[in-house]
Amino acid sequence: MDVIIEILKELHPDVDYETNTSLVDDRIIDSFDIISIVAEIDDRLDVQIPAEEIIPDNFNSAAALAALVKKLEDED
Amino acid sequence: MLFVSYEFIAFTILLFVLYYLLPKKCQWPLLLIASYVFYWIANPYYLIFIGTTTISAFAAGVLMDKAQGRADLAIKAAKEDGSYTSDLKKALKAKAKSSKWKILLVSMLFNLGILAVTKYTNFVITNINKFLEDGAALKAVDLIIPMGISFYTFQTVGYLIDTYRGTVKAERNPFKLALFVSFFPQLVQGPISRYGDLSKTLYGEHKFTEKTFTYGLVRILWGYFKKVVIADRIITAVTALIGDTETYTGAYVFIAMFFYAFELYCDFTGGIDITIGIAQCLGITVTENFNLPYFSKNIKEYWNRWHITMGSWFTDYIFYPLSVDKNMLRLSKWSREHLGKFWGKRLTVYLSAFIVWLATGVWHGAAWNFIVWGLMNFAVIMISQELDPLYLRFHKKFKVKDKAGYGVFEIIRTIFLMSLIRMFDCYRDVPMTFRMVGTMFTRFRLSTFTDGSLLQLGLGSSDYIVLAAGLLIILSVSIYKYRSKKDIRDRLYDTPWIWYGAMSFLLIITLLFGAYGHGYDATQFIYNQF
């Protein structure tokens, strides 16, 4: 979770990721950011997010993203 | 049978009547029949193409479902007989995935192949001929390009990918799938619907309700108003302006640019309004394709508001898969290690974006104009992306961002930029476009606006009054939506006099001021050809 928030903070430092739950819907992060996030998660956590998991629900909040990473880790 | 034809209107009215008179379980089969009749009237040969696409997609979907089903069954069996291990599960899943991948690849290449052959053969031939001696030149082939093939092919490919990913279950009824592929209101010019979205309401039983039906009707009338009163009227001037590149240079190019922006907006959004309105009358929800595109403050936002279903199709099915592909991630890692932080972050994103915009350009048409147009969009988006930090610094310093005037400036800037890039699909070829846009800056004469030149373009002063009034109406409705984030119909519906009065008003002004009927050329929807 901390790593994820760290990644997100690097992109947009002034967003409160603890509480915001509509990052995609409010267009705070766009498709370019999402790609950066996926690449960073691959780099730092060695978790590969497949294209079909790139849906707004999984990226709308730091918590959702963390849950996704956890789910993918468990599957391995 | 185009949207603006007596035949289409009669066809639709007849469909509405039958749809609500027949037993409810006949509703979706009726839509299928209507869609095939619609296509058959356009050209019976089209049915071969759309039929082939449907059958191949149906088979591929079912096969992928079966491959997944086999793996799930084997896992379940293993769990029961005690031989289950997590490695076994992984192996079975991987096997299912690889056979699904093969099916997807074959069916996707097959359908995109049809699209490529019908739409791009002659483009390739013309370009090959440039390198050949005159005598050896290849002959252009005479191919049927089925109406809306780009739209239904993309829609079908989307369905295949979704089935592969497991986000939707394969459709087991071939006729239902056939309806998804051929649903007639969106055949002509989209939107590109997702199976997961459209199937929610497409096959359901729908009761007639005053609210849904009249909401649909208002939407249809609104669409015809934009299309027939504005787009088909201003097209006269647009055609004149871009047709004579000798006379209409300088300020005329500027006029052409905005007239075309206005025309395209009314034509395309009007057509989509008719599509969504018809679907709504039938109780079916079709995804929105526009969200006040000309209120965008930058190009990225514009592409989130204009032709939304196409943009999201390219993002979901090309941009993301490409960007998170194993090789791309490896490249990303490599670039971060070897090229430093700056390029490490950008290389793969830019590469994916480049490919997406190239594909978007090609999708719009088999011509260099569209390819350049797509890449121009790419360039502008990348530049504004890179300038972002600069903007932030600027805004921190000058604090103009919160002023209302600045928002308007941003909106006008975006409209101007998008209209400028769009000039590539106006003029004959790429060099001509550059030349014409060049004259806009070198030969601009302000007097063009005041010396009556505007009245020489095939539009009289009464036409300009209609256009201005139309613009005012559209602008008011749009500003209402932009400000309140509400559907204006919700506001009008509860007062029946206003509700029906508004419908009557739209009908009368469209009938009276519309550029239709004998004496006006049958104008096609611009997006028909894509």
Place this chain on the structure above:
Amino acid sequence: MKKRIVALISVLVITGIILAFLSCLVMPKYMSGIIEGSLTEEYYDDKAPHEVIFIGDCELYENVSTVELYREYGISSYIRGNSQQLIWQSYYLLEDVLRYEKPKVVVFNVLALKYNEPKSETYNRMTLDGMKWSMTKVNAIKASMTEDENFVEYVFPFLRFHSRWQELKASDWNYLMGKEPVSINGYYLRADVRPETGFPEPKSLTDPAFGSNAMMYLDKMADLCRENGIELILVKAPITYPYWYPEWDQQVSDYAQEKGLTYINYINEMDAMGLDMTTDTYDGGEHLNVYGAEKFADHIGAYLTENYDLTDYRNVPGVAAIWAEKESLYDSILQQQLSEIAQYGELMSFGKNAIEE
């Protein structure tokens, strides 16, 4: 719920009224300048019985003075003619006449045989829009439509003429509720004179045979007359341009003989009727003026009275009263034209000078 239904119905009614009003407003009025579009509908207003019906194009409605026929012979006639009236239109206008009355004699001008296909949307509209609705009108429209026309636009002329909101004229408002007669029993009177000065040499015919479609309608016309016991006379009006080829003349002659019909080519009788093309035409010889039209009427009227048993309506008081009004209309139009010519040297409220800008 009830409130919604009331609102819906009221709005529907109001919308209908507005559209009907707009439709009347934008329909071309054809009251001055180009008046031909009014000819078809004027027929329905005439109360007198007609024993002779002329059907054909401008070679009849500008060349036969109906008033002269009445004055000289007591013949009550009507010309159902329009600009470039094609033969199928003539056929259906005859069918239309038979819905109201049964004439003794029908005179058809054969020039239209040269056209085998629908020609012009404008002329179609001028001929057909004035017809009252019946299956006859439906068939007439179907036979006449050019490729880019649409039947719906005849049912709702508003769809065709709505763009005239941009060019509304004073007459569109003046004649919104009702129109004035522009013809006297289908005759369009012109009193100005422009002598004939010669015509271009006729082009040689590539295919002298009349088209099969045109001939089919001539057959239908002959059959319709026979079934109704009407004498059909084929005529070629005494006008030499557009050129009437000898090959055509021969074909009509043969046809008439085969069907047992009368065919008279009045070009051959121009001298006999005393036509002087230096004084009897208003447009250089393509159409007769009132002086010519009276001479032609005298001539053809004599033939008709001699050969057919026609009533002398001058002795039938009810009809004579109606014709008295026609005569005064005729005379007043003639007087107006003569005074305009005296004052300006040309017509001002008729013909091309009267076309509203």
